[in-house]
Amino acid sequence: MAEASESIEGPSLAGLLVRFWHPHFLVVDKPSGLLSQPGLGDAQSDSLITRVQAVRPELRLVHRLDRDTSGLLLLARDQASLKVLGGLFADRKVHKLYAADVHGHPEALSGSVRLPLARLSARPPRYGPHREGRTCLTLWRCAQRGTNRSRLWLAPRTGRSHQLRAHLAAIGYPVIGDPIYAAPAHGSCLDRLYLHALGLSFADPFSGQRIRVRSPLPWP
Template identity: 80%
Template sequence: MADRLAQLAGLMVRHWHPRFLVVEKPSGLLSQPGLGPTQSDSLITRIQSVLPELQLVHRLDRDTSGLLVLARDQGCLKQLGGLFADRMVHKLYAADVHGHPSAISGTVRLRLARLSAHPPRYGSHPDGRPCLTLWRCAHLGSQRSRLWLVPRTGRSHQLRAHLASIGLPVIGDPIYAPAVHSLSHERLHLHALGLSFSDPFSGKRIRVRSTLPWS
């Protein structure tokens, strides 16, 4: 079935479980359909054409690639959704950013709210929702850095807005990076690299790891 899903929906399955699976979403693909005919293609639309019972447990921004969990029944959806809501899922992201951080690691605490709708842009606002991101520098290049990111909350555009707020916009970001930088790259360099959580049915620890889709 995993091979059939990969063949028909064009998606890679990273973990297969009788009650759920973890797939890899490519950059540029919506997690679920948006409004209007130009936003009808999405990961869940493609998957449900092969396995209609599957449902999204969580989402990724369109431009972000990486691991997504899907449930195969309502009971599983409720169980896994509860793990995400209770912040019992450990999430690891990788990002290549413009510039160099001032330290090896750090924390970003910033309340975020939507500041504009077209395009959707989030930023600091006193009435925004509290957001927390942990980061660590993995590699320094000549004018860029690679960071490991652990979001403790899961808000829209959280990682992108947080990194931009500390002067480290994600490479290829059309919203938060300076235009001269974002236009010179084909995609956003932000990837959901790892997921870890307890199987709600067996209690075993599930660890799923992806690979970076860029060099």
């Protein structure tokens, strides 16, 4: 394996900070509150991919983040690259690292959540543990403890919709600011969801070089 390549920041693209430029792909920082791709109706027409395609029509989303989650998104620069990079995600060869500030204090310093998840409601979309749900695995480690909150590092080993938010809520530590999974008593009406995709790591399928991209936490 070739030496690792760290983040190579460059100019912004459609107002988004580009964390890594590559001949076949790039990694951008998505802000909280912006859809990865457009939804149904005019109210959900604005999205990260529509913004960047207005400048670079050839760009394609390789994966997605929830609207309320911020952080790193991988974009392919052509259709052939999309197929190759999508295969990395399908084969679970992309290592993702998230940070979440959650309510409460886990008793252990680290652990895993293996609850299968299924969609329980459509509007708003809500997922939860279900015996007929899809297999999910989330690894976590406690990084900091505050007065009534904790900061967790999260490494999902599967990529299900709302996996991290649903898993954390299911074990009693909902993400701060979560409008779906945190009860109002937990302060779910804050300015943002405190969940951030801060790391991507994978072997560059075009060169064999190890790619590592990082995004700093957007909150203190």
